[in-house]
Amino acid sequence: MSRSLGELPGCSVQGQECPEERAxxxxxxxxxxxxxLGTASLRExxxxxxxxxxxxxxxxxxxxxxxxxxxxxEGKPAEMAMPTVLVRLAFEHDRVLTY
Numbered sequence: 517m518s519r520s521l522g523e524l525p526g527c528s529v530q531g532q533e534c535p536e537e538r539a540x541x542x543x544x545x546x547x548x549x550x551x552x553l554g555t556a557s558l559r560e561x562x563x564x565x566x567x568x569x570x571x572x573x574x575x576x577x578x579x580x581x582x583x584x585x586x587x588x589x590e591g592k593p594a595e596m597a598m599p600t601v602l603v604r605l606a607f608e609h610d611r612v613l614t615y
Contacts, residue, residue, distance in 0.1 A: 540582045566593055573597040573605060 548559050556564070565572075574584065576596035589595065597605075606612045 537583045540584055544588075569593075571595070573602060575599070575602060 546558065547562065570593065572592070572594035574589075574594060574596050576598060579585075579596055586596070
């Protein structure tokens, strides 16, 4: 289902940027600058996960709603996943990480 920005929660005007889109852009912008939250910078944590062979599974529907596209994932060990895959992974590994 495709909706205009004006129809999304938190967006009152057609063409207005939604809070979710601002949050996604903020995460993109801060990947290299966020530090001193937890034990390492966000970039260091990301690089350690990648170096260890980790993969990122993103909710496809949530990503789409927030403007994250396949182009954002190019060259990264990440993929969009359906809810059934996310639930299966959570049960198989008995943990879920969310930021």
